[in-house]
Amino acid sequence: MKTVKQKVMAKGLDMALNYLDQDIEKNMPKLVDWVEKFDINNSIKPQLDVVKPIILNKDSVWHKYILKIWDQVDRDVLKKFFINFILYSNVEGNSKRKELMKTHDCNIPWAILFDPTSACNLKCIGCWASEYGNKLRMEYDTLTDIVRQGKELGTYMFIFSGGEPLVRKDDIIRLCEEHNECQFLAFTNGTLIDEKFADEMLRVKNFIPAISIEGFEEATDRRRGEGTFKSVVRAMDILRERKLPFGASACYTSENYEAIASEEFFDFLIEKGCLFTWLFTYIPVGTDAVPELMVKPEQREHMYHKIREYRSTKPMFTMDFWNDGEYVDGCIAGGRSYIHINANGDIEPCAFIHYADTNIYKHTLLDAYKSPLFQAYRKNQPFNCNPLRPCPLLDNPEKLKEIVLESGAQSTDLKSPEDVCDLTGKCVERAKEWAVTADRIWQEAQSTKCEGASCAK
DSSP states (O other): OHHHHHHHHHHHHHHHHHHHHHHHHHHHHHHHHHHHOOTTTTTTHHHHHHHHHHHHHHSHHHHHHHHHHHSSSHHHHHHIIIIIIIIIIIIIIHHHHHHHHHHHHHHOOOOOEEEEEOOSSSTTTGGGGGGGGOOOOOOHHHHHHHHHHHHHHOOOOEEESSOOGGGGGGHHHHHHHHTTSSEEEEOSTTTTOOOOHHHHHHOOOOEEEEEEEOSSSSHHHHHOOOTTHHHHHHHHHHHHHTTOOOEEEEOOOOOTTHHOOOOOHHHHHHHHHEEEEEEEEEOOOOOTGGGSSSHHHHHHHHHHHHHHHHHHTTTSEETTTOOOHHHHTTTTTTSEEEEEEEEEEEEESBTTTTTOOOOOTTSOOHHHHHHHHHHHHHHHHHSSTTTTSOOOOTHHHHHHHHHHHHTEEEOOOOOSOOHHHHHTTTTHHHHHHHHHHHHHHHHHHHHHHHHOOOOOO
């Protein structure tokens, strides 16, 4: 049941959106004013201070981006997103998390990433999820209890991964209904999105897919299987026809990085209606990993420069989780901003770090946040004073080795448990190579912002 404060905020949002409907360009400041007015505890003031002058500048690409969203997304879906994402997840959620973090002396994440199933209808090259097959599955009671526990601690953002989460379409929609104040997102291969499911998305209004794509047809089908690209394009068309928000998720490797960073690819995503793109780099997780797919320093630097270029020219929000550490103060895992729970219930610090010392069937979320593994993460973050080297595995492998051994965490890979020394050993040389490049880039960037300033090691 909504509180009086929540009802007032929802009413204020209604008024702000109505003003925007009359003349969005003229009245856009009213929406920003609404957010500022209800951010009583200054939970998101630092972000607002940065965003406000940019989006109110009519010549900026971000101003155009907001106009695009306003034109492309169903108004009721947009309203639900503002309420859930801004009111619950960032304003009220931030306030509750800060208070509880002080009380319990631990991290409490902004988002929880969890796997309803290990099953997947594809078998992508280099994906560890395919190793588990369809043997692992969390029942609905477990899924909804994870969300319930999260909300009690101030987490209202929940992200599905897998396996392929849409194998559990009905349960995902049921969660969206039961936890109507939460925002749900899924990393999905997109092949199971059809008209019926899109209609259900339009009905519940609080579910957004991020569709995996490896570039154009040849690259996508080579890694994910013949016909996958066409299925992805069809899914995007179905979603756009219904004015549903969606984005893309792309993993760049030593083989496809140029295609992922190409202007043609970004223009294609924008044309199809993608509102955001999450970029990941290949991580050699699992005994069957292919280390040769890890990007070389010059390839990672290429991504760094291209993404920053597109942010000032392309109306699409893009985040590169390894090259954008400067915007989030380094690594966001380990409960600092998010955690991962696999389909076996193991509570892991990151989707790419398959080690745990707690399990959702034996422990609460708060138990996990206070556990030796998560406390070791907290103690060591940031893992490097150069935010372009944020990752404890890819960029600072000695840190992950130390954390896992110190905490006594065990491998969660049920098929082929991977010793942390073997895992980190695959990243040592590449981390050394990237350190040279990353420190140079960071020094150059800091010199541009403030002559002589640098925090690179």
